[in-house]
Amino acid sequence: xSPRLCVIPGDGxxxxxxxxxxxxxxxxxxxxxxxxxxxxxxxxxRHGVAVPEVTLQAMRNCGAGLFGAVSSPSHxxxxxxxxxxxxxxxxxxxVNLRPVxxxxxxxPKVGIDLLILRENSEGLYSGREHWQEEGVAIAERVISRTxxxxxxxxxxxxxxxxxxxxxxxxxxANVLPLTCGLFRDTCRAHLEAQGWxxxxxxxxxxxxxLQLVAQPETFDLIVTSNLFGDILSDLAxxxxxxxxxxxxxxxxNGLALAEPVHGSAPDIVGSGRANxxxxxxxxxxxxxxxxQREDLAERLERAVADFLREEWRDDLAGDTTRxxxxxxxxxxx
Amino acid sequence: xSPRLCVIPGDGxxxxxxxxxxxxxxxxxxxxxxxxxxxxxxxxxRHGVAVPEVTLQAMRNCGAGLFGAVSSPSHxxxxxxxxxxxxxxxxxxxVNLRPVxxxxxxxPKVGIDLLILRENSEGLYSGREHWQEEGVAIAERVISRTxxxxxxxxxxxxxxxxxxxxxxxxxxANVLPLTCGLFRDTCRAHLEAQGWxxxxxxxxxxxxxLQLVAQPETFDLIVTSNLFGDILSDLAxxxxxxxxxxxxxxxxNGLALAEPVHGSAPDIVGSGRANxxxxxxxxxxxxxxxxQREDLAERLERAVADFLREEWRDDLAGDTTRxxxxxxxxxxx
Ligand SMILES: CC(C)[C@H](C(=O)O)[C@@H](O)C(=O)O
Ligand SMILES: CC(C)[C@H](C(=O)O)[C@@H](O)C(=O)O
Numbered sequence: 001x002s003p004r005l006c007v008i009p010g011d012g013x014x015x016x017x018x019x020x021x022x023x024x025x026x027x028x029x030x031x032x033x034x035x036x037x038x039x040x041x042x043x044x045x046r047h048g049v050a051v052p053e054v055t056l057q058a059m060r061n062c063g064a065g066l067f068g069a070v071s072s073p074s075h076x077x078x079x080x081x082x083x084x085x086x087x088x089x090x091x092x093x094x095v096n097l098r099p100v101x102x103x104x105x106x107x108p109k110v111g112i113d114l115l116i117l118r119e120n121s122e123g124l125y126s127g128r129e130h131w132q133e134e135g136v137a138i139a140e141r142v143i144s145r146t147x148x149x150x151x152x153x154x155x156x157x158x159x160x161x162x163x164x165x166x167x168x169x170x171x172x173a174n175v176l177p178l179t180c181g182l183f184r185d186t187c188r189a190h191l192e193a194q195g196w197x198x199x200x201x202x203x204x205x206x207x208x209x210l211q212l213v214a215q216p217e218t219f220d221l222i223v224t225s226n227l228f229g230d231i232l233s234d235l236a237x238x239x240x241x242x243x244x245x246x247x248x249x250x251x252x253n254g255l256a257l258a259e260p261v262h263g264s265a266p267d268i269v270g271s272g273r274a275n276x277x278x279x280x281x282x283x284x285x286x287x288x289x290x291x292q293r294e295d296l297a298e299r300l301e302r303a304v305a306d307f308l309r310e311e312w313r314d315d316l317a318g319d320t321t322r323x324x325x326x327x328x329x330x331x332x333x
Numbered sequence: 334x335s336p337r338l339c340v341i342p343g344d345g346x347x348x349x350x351x352x353x354x355x356x357x358x359x360x361x362x363x364x365x366x367x368x369x370x371x372x373x374x375x376x377x378x379r380h381g382v383a384v385p386e387v388t389l390q391a392m393r394n395c396g397a398g399l400f401g402a403v404s405s406p407s408h409x410x411x412x413x414x415x416x417x418x419x420x421x422x423x424x425x426x427x428v429n430l431r432p433v434x435x436x437x438x439x440x441p442k443v444g445i446d447l448l449i450l451r452e453n454s455e456g457l458y459s460g461r462e463h464w465q466e467e468g469v470a471i472a473e474r475v476i477s478r479t480x481x482x483x484x485x486x487x488x489x490x491x492x493x494x495x496x497x498x499x500x501x502x503x504x505x506a507n508v509l510p511l512t513c514g515l516f517r518d519t520c521r522a523h524l525e526a527q528g529w530x531x532x533x534x535x536x537x538x539x540x541x542x543l544q545l546v547a548q549p550e551t552f553d554l555i556v557t558s559n560l561f562g563d564i565l566s567d568l569a570x571x572x573x574x575x576x577x578x579x580x581x582x583x584x585x586n587g588l589a590l591a592e593p594v595h596g597s598a599p600d601i602v603g604s605g606r607a608n609x610x611x612x613x614x615x616x617x618x619x620x621x622x623x624x625q626r627e628d629l630a631e632r633l634e635r636a637v638a639d640f641l642r643e644e645w646r647d648d649l650a651g652d653t654t655r656x657x658x659x660x661x662x663x664x665x666x
Binding site: 072075076082085124125129130131132135136137138139140141142143144145146172174175176177178179181182205206207209210212213214227230231232233234235237238242243 | 405408409415418457458462463464465468469470471472473474475476477478479505507508509510511512514515538539540542543545546547560563564565566567568570571575576
């Protein structure tokens with residue numbers, strides 16, 4: 001069956017970077033079928049729902065998708081929840097892959113190549129908050145053996161794929177012995193059973209954060225819970241060159257939704273300054289992990305590296321979207 | 334009344350760095366009275382309790398204390414909880430002050446001078462974890478208006494003291510609208526009412542983590558909840574020169590407990606490699622914030638800066654504890 005991509009530009013610059021990434025993918029997979037779908041804050045304002053049921057169906061039918069970005073109002077709006085959270089949960093996208101690597105010119109350091117595997121469905125993202133009494137609010141951090149096990153299975157798979165020399169479980173079990181203990185022990189048991197005993201290591205989240213700044217090159221595969229992964233992956237993407245270079249893949253349940261980590265950046269919409277590289281690199285993750293096309297993923301990443309080496313300038317300003325788009329397309333051939 | 338210090342060396346290198354910091358303080362406050370007290374993992378193994386009641390009483394009597402470090406077993410031990418957590422909670426030390434600044438020679442960047450104010454009693458440190466069912470564990474993140482208000486009051490005080498040009502509230506209200514919303518709104522309301530309207534700003538914790546790596550010099554006063562503060566302060570201390578240079582002050586209820594952020598480092602106990610600077614700099618925080626002796630705090634920090642500039646070498650190895658101790662004492666005069 002020919003590959004299909006559910007295209008969900010979302011809000012703000014999502015609508016500017018997604019078309020570029022789609023054009024790149026069309027070059028690599030000429031028989032690609034596109035299915036457009038809506039989600040996000042604009043969608044909510046139009047239809048009263050941030051992720052319409054037809055969008056979920058489109059994703060399920062396609063198997064693969066590309067999500068742009070989502071705006072969120074700074075204060076709570078009744079009935080509204082960030083579209084990407086709904087997509088992750090409704091579609092059972094239990095794992096989030098966030099690679100961080102050095103690129104020519106834009107990265108502050110060479111030799112970084114790590115991958116953060118983030119649990120993507122529970123933890124503090126459970127959506128379970130309530131008032132205990134007036135003035136005291138509770139959020140429930142939910143950790144299940146099932147979700148931890150699914151993450152560990154994905155970790156074992158990815159570890160094999162990249163021949164991991166180190167797998168670091170990141171937690172805070174000295175303060176959260178029950179939840180982090182369950183997470184750590186489940187992941188460790190599975191990884192050890194799969195033959196990674198000598199490679200598995202662990203770090204407290206505070207220590208991991210410091211080491212990701214001080215010695216990022218010592219990490220390879222990092223496996224962690226939802227919010228820790230959110231924080232550590234933003235921090236770590238500094239080494240790629242910032243959010244403009246940070247791709248991700250929401251994964252699980254046979255589905256894969258690529259997503260640049262950056263937001264909708266309302267302040268630069270329409271200025272031509274949006275950098276489509278994070279969206280383009282997210283496509284490489286779809287190729288590698290969903291369509292099992294390592295060859296095409298590498299071809300795409302090589303095109304990006306060549307473009308950055310040969311053509312990137314820090315002062316592209318309002319030409320960024322166009323120059324990146326043309327530069328990468330030209331190098332894919 | 335003459336000043337009193339409750340001295341709690343704790344475990345590991347706590348026992349090596351605390352005496353140095355105490356000697357420094359004795360030079361600055363010659364009429365200081367010392368009260369020794371026990372706490373920690375060794376104490377637990379000896380007495381079956383990590384923080385004996387007499388230690389809590391000693392702290393209450395003294396008003397000020399210095400805690401060294403605590404070891405924790407890597408797996409849960411029935412009845413044991415990290416001594417520092419017990420001290421914070423039992424003594425009502427609701428706020429944790431964690432300054433990060435550039436020092437000569439040891440810091441990777443000049444011009445950093447920021448302070449992280451961390452809520453120190455609740456959030457995910459509530460100690461409330463339970464099994465929802467077999468295989469599903471829950472931790473409760475507790476945010477109260479009372480504790481957030483106390484933190485905000487301390488923030489307003491510290492902001493005035495350092496004439497803050499920016500106050501950044503760090504939260505994750507896009508995912509945790511109730512708990513982070515309560516935290517953010519309480520802090521903001523108080524700070525605005527105290528005249529800091531034009532100075533208060535906010536960031537999502539993931540974005541803050543990235544910016545603390547990419548542009549640490551843009552921060553001044555950061556105000557955040559317990560675990561976010563734990564992660565961000567470890568990360569940020571990279572800019573001081575790492576955990577060896579990271580002091581902190583647990584504060585509240587009229588009491589103040591100074592604490593180097595580093596751990597008990599069992600691997601270097603007895604080797605002479607323990608760096609007492611974090612403990613010494615924690616003493617400066619006691620002088621500044623508890624005893625209101627800005628003059629002595631500055632004298633101490635100047636002595637540290639002079640020592641680092643004139644005598645620090647990266648290869649002190651087994652001479653570290655001694656050289657730092659002699660070097661700082663000599664410069665205090
Ligand atoms: C937009 C937000 C809800 C999301 C998250 O917290 O997961 C984002 O920060 C991310 O990392 O994808
Ligand atoms: C030892 C540990 C419980 C503690 C914490 O998490 O608060 C430490 O990391 C700190 O930052 O003081």
